[in-house]
Amino acid sequence: MKALRVIGYSHSVFSRSVRIALAELPHPYSWEEVDPFGEASDDHPFGRVPVLFDGQTRVYESWAILSYLYRISDRNRIRAPLVEARAAQIAGIVTSYxxxxxxxxxxxxxxxxxxxxxxxxxxKIQDGLEQAGSVLSALEDIAAENLVLGSGCEPEDCILFPMIDAFRRYPAAAELLAHYPALNSWWARMNNRDKVAETFCRLGPEA
Structure with missing residues (x-):
């Protein structure tokens, strides 16, 4: 299997989404670090990360990259229409709300x-916590339906986990997440996956 090339930022939740998929599938890849807050990526039309290169093929936007990676792997298969719809809903909620x-x-x-x-x-922290309720409620409804966010690691798990994981690193956010049992249980299952843990980016002075 030829190595892929990924341009990303270690502290980016979207870049971590791609790293989780690459670890879980797994795909060999090289990593090029670009801080989009300090320098725009010339490989992305809007200066963002991540960007995936498969030979001369370029794919950008996290959900598109994740979909591509799963399609070219032996995990590729057809899922029920409602399952695919719920996965797309999660991607939409993550990026838009x-x-x-x-x-x-x-x-x-x-x-x-x-x-x-x-x-x-x-x-800003307080405002974010207040707005988080509607987001977590929508995700809880999807998780409780048990069509997606199960025991495996699919594209929707990859795109959602880094965001929830980053959010709950703030103590009050972790307390808030505990009020959404299906979503919180899903986070715990994902957090216990060895390949997911390998992608954790510790902050310099953080304990």
């Missing part, structure tokens, strides 16, 4: 910025 409050507000200002002695804003 969850990323900003869970990551850019709670995780960034509650965990990431303090770890590097950067200025943070408590009001």
């Amino acid at each position: 969850a990323y900003w409050p869970l990551v850019r507000q709670v995780y960034s200002h509650g965990v990431f910025r303090p770890a590097f002695d950067l200025e943070y804003d408590m009001s």
Whole structure:
């Protein structure tokens, strides 16, 4: 199997999504580190990461990359229409509604910025926690239905886990997540997977 090339940022939840899939499938790959907050990626039309190269083929946007990786692996198979719909719903929720409050507000200002002695804003943390409820409720409904987010590791698990994992690193967020039992149990199962644990990026001064 030829090695893939990935351009990503170690602290990016979306880059971690791709790393989880690459570890779980598994696919050999090389990694090129680019901080999109400091330098735009020339390989992405909007300067973002991650970007996947399979030979001369370029794929960008996390859900597209994950879908591609699973299609070219021996895990590729047809799933029931409603299962595929729920997986797409999770991807949509992650990118459209969850990323900003869970990551850019709670995780960034509650965990990431303090770890590097950067200025943070408590009001953004509080605002993120308040907005998180509707996001977690929607995800809880999907998890409780038990069509996806089961015991395996599918594209939807890959794209959702890094975001929930980052969010719950803030103590008040972990307490909030505990009120959503199906989602919280799914996070615990994913967190116990060896391949998932290998992709964890520890913050420098973080204990």
